[in-house]
Structures are given as structure tokens and as C-alpha cells.
Amino acid sequence: MQLLNTLYVTLPDAWLRLDNDTLRIEVERETRLRVPLHHLTAVVCFGHVGLSAPLMHRLADEGIALVLLDSNGRFKARLEGAVSGNVLLRQAQFARGADAAFTLDMARSFVAGKIKNTRQVLQRGAREAKSEAEAAVLTRRADDLAASLRALPEAAALDAVRGVEGEAARQYFSGLPLLVRADLREHFTMDGRTRRPPRDRFNALLSFLYAMWMNDCRSALEAAGLDPQVGFLHALRPGRAALALDLMEEFRPWADRLALTLINRGQVQADDFDLREGGGVALQGDARKAVVVAYQERKKDEITHPLLAQSLPLGLVPLVQARLLARALRDDTMPYLPFVPK
Structure with missing residues (x-):
């Protein structure tokens, strides 16, 4: 690999x-x-x-x-060139997409992975918080995410699963700005998640990192022989890589962690962004290059995969997860397990 x-x-x-x-x-x-x-x-x-x-x-x-x-x-x-991959695997993927029960289980798995990983971000922030008051807020937000996890098995329809995910995201993003250094919050504040266009510097940085994770997740699915357009959690739309968006959910917190590192270490600064008419914010050219380099370096970090019980670079994890997803599509006895490191 x-x-x-x-x-x-x-x-x-x-x-x-x-x-x-x-x-x-x-x-x-x-x-x-x-x-x-x-x-x-x-x-x-x-x-x-x-x-x-x-x-x-x-x-x-x-x-x-x-x-x-x-x-x-x-x-x-x-x-892209000619479509490659296993046509029988894609046939199984299409059949699974028409199976309401399987689709619901897969959607729950993707959301569970995302919530568990975002909860770890807040818990780590609470442990490292400089004030007891902020630690308490972050702990409450982490507890809210735990409640969302408990509600997930009871979500009996896709819209209900998406509702749990949306509420968990709202709680998470309300706590995330507290992980920014206090002296930098004036310029790197955020009022929830905004995109198309991002409305603040923090969101602009997240959007840029998410775009790179999205591309790697799509490439991983194609390498495994899957169709990135046919997903389970995200609704199917022409031109939308729904399965890549599904797979990406469990990796979003890794983008968030890198964004916080870049901000808190001063590798990305307030004047690295363009504030445009209409309220949109965009990362400037030189800063984009720095973020790309940091992203490529982060992908080299060694991570212990909980299922494989072995160390591998973070950049290989989307490929591993894509193969686990392919296995789940083929075999009813092998449910998909999202990537949640301990």
C-alpha cells in the first residue's frame, strides 16, 4: 500500500x-x-x-x-482516465445503497466515528485548558457529544441520524474556539461553521484543510474500487461525491487539530487572510503553501490503527478505511468500523 x-x-x-x-x-x-x-x-x-x-x-x-x-x-x-476497479464490488455497493436498513447502519457508523473523534478534541482541550472555567465549558460540550452518541442508536431514519450529527456539530463548534490561544481569539473567533464562503479566518482555514482531506478520501475510495458518488449518510446528488463525504466525516477532527496547531504556533496569522466585500474570507497564496506543507507533514505522523493494531502513517488511514468499507459491502458479518484512535 x-x-x-x-x-x-x-x-x-x-x-x-x-x-x-x-x-x-x-x-x-x-x-x-x-x-x-x-x-x-x-x-x-x-x-x-x-x-x-x-x-x-x-x-x-x-x-x-x-x-x-x-x-x-x-x-x-x-x-480522470478510464474507470477502473472491481465491477462486482461496485454492483454490491449499488445494491447496498438501495437497502434501507444497511444504509441506516452505515450512516450511524460514519456519524459515530465523527462524534467520537470530535469529543476527543474537546476532552484534550479541557485537560490542557488554562482556566477552570474554560475546562468546565469544554467538559460540558464533551458530555453533550456523549449524549449525542447515546441517542444515535435510537435514530430510526436517515433524517434523524443527520439531526443527531447536526446537533453534535453545533455543540462541538461552540466549544472549538476555546482551544485557540486566548491572545489570538480576537482574530480567530468563529460563530459556528460557515462555508461558501467562509465568514471568518478560522472557517476559511478549516475549509481549505477539509478540501484536501476530501480529495484524499475520494482517491482512497477509487483505489479500493468503490464509486465515490454512491454514499449512505449524504444524500445523492449529481456531481456530489457522497461516499467521499461520508468517509471524510471521521477525519474532519484531524483537520480541526491541524488548524488549531497552525494558529496557536503562529504558523498562520491574522494577516494571512483576505477579508473580502460581502463578508467572505480567504487564505492568501503564501499561507496556502504553508498549510499544504503542514498537511503533507502531518500525514507522515505514525498512528496506531485500533483495528489493525499496528502503526502506520496517518496518510494511509483513508486507504485502510476504504478497504474496510469495501469489505463491509461484501460481507454481512463484517460491519464497518470508523477510525477512532485510542
């Missing part, structure tokens, strides 16, 4: 071209980087990045996904 080697291009006005078996990045006709194609599984471009037609053809031939995002990380397009 190989780590998802993704090239993120954040340089404004960069031009990507094919140079024999190498991808070359130019800015104003000056070569900035060369990457051998055999090192890549995906190329993700933020904002105004140009690509040559020969390069796009070669990426498709090599099975290297090309993903285009806007400067905020919002999905715009994806170029």
Missing part, C-alpha cells in the same frame, strides 16, 4: 506542462519544480493554474487524477 502522493499547486499563475516523464511547474517561464510522474497519484490545483493539453492526456493515461479547486478550496472539476 502506498501513501497517497498528491502534488498541491498553490502558486498563482503557475503553468504545468509535460516534460518527457516529468511534470514541470513554471511561473513566468521560470521552472519552479519538476516531479516524476511515477511519484504521483493526484495533482490538485488551487485557483488560476494553467495546464498543457499533453500533460492532461498523460495524467489520464497514467491514472493520475487532476483536481481543480478555486482559491478557497471549493471543488470545481476533476479529470
